[in-house]
Amino acid sequence: MTPHKTDRLHITQVCQRSGLTAATLRFYEEQGLIQPAGRDGGKRIYHRHVLRRLAFIAAAQRVGLSLAEISTALATMPADHAPTPADWNRLSEPWKQRVDEAITGLQNLRTSLDECIGCGCLSMRTCSILNPDDEAAAEGTGPRWLRRTRNQ
Ligand code: FES
Structure with missing residues (x-):
């Protein structure tokens, strides 16, 4: 052949x-x-x-x-x-929705980064990049995410 x-x-x-x-x-x-x-x-x-x-x-x-x-x-x-x-x-x-969601996510990240620049607190509780939408609060008090990272 x-x-x-x-x-x-x-x-x-x-x-x-x-x-x-x-x-x-x-x-x-x-x-x-x-x-x-x-x-x-x-x-x-x-x-x-x-x-x-x-x-x-x-x-x-x-x-x-x-x-x-x-x-x-x-x-x-x-x-x-x-x-x-x-x-x-x-x-x-259906991929258009995925791209739209990615764009929205990156725009939100950009907004959060603008808030962080000049701040530098790197607070696991209040920083919008480290704790978007205050997700850590739902898991209880204290440094939840530090503990999670250490245990993973
Ligand atoms: S570093 Fe302070 S809000 Fe992100």
């Missing part, structure tokens, strides 16, 4: 085109995210559409999805063809 002239790619070609290492591809395979189409001379070969699957994985990771979440998403798509635009839209639409 000559993968260069078919819809199949040697693992080295997939690595070159995706920028990923062979070890990463093998890891993704172990996680069930991609599947090789077979072997040629002992080396893995893949359907060409694995590149779009890898692109999907990369995009999902940039949004912050775990490999388990990515695996769940990919499991809703047939493994024998590339994700279609409809697949992409269906799977990525």
Whole structure:
């Protein structure tokens, strides 16, 4: 078989085109995210559409999805063809909320940092970075978070 002239790619070609290492591809395979189409001379070969699957994985990771979440998403798509635009839209639409939540979290952190700059109290009880929304108060009195950190 000559993968260069078919819809199949040697693992080295997939690595070159995706920028990923062979070890990463093998890891993704172990996680069930991609599947090789077979072997040629002992080396893995893949359907060409694995590149779009890898692109999907990369995009999902940039949004912050775990490999388990990515695996769940990919499991809703047939493994024998590339994700279609409809697949992409269906799977990525919920990611917007995750990005919005991350933006809100970072904006809140930025606001807290503004409050901390020039303060320097580093109080486990009152510092809004160390104790956002006074979460420590719900656990009782005293230096709850120091104790938690020491015991972990
Ligand atoms: S260091 Fe004082 S509020 Fe954060």
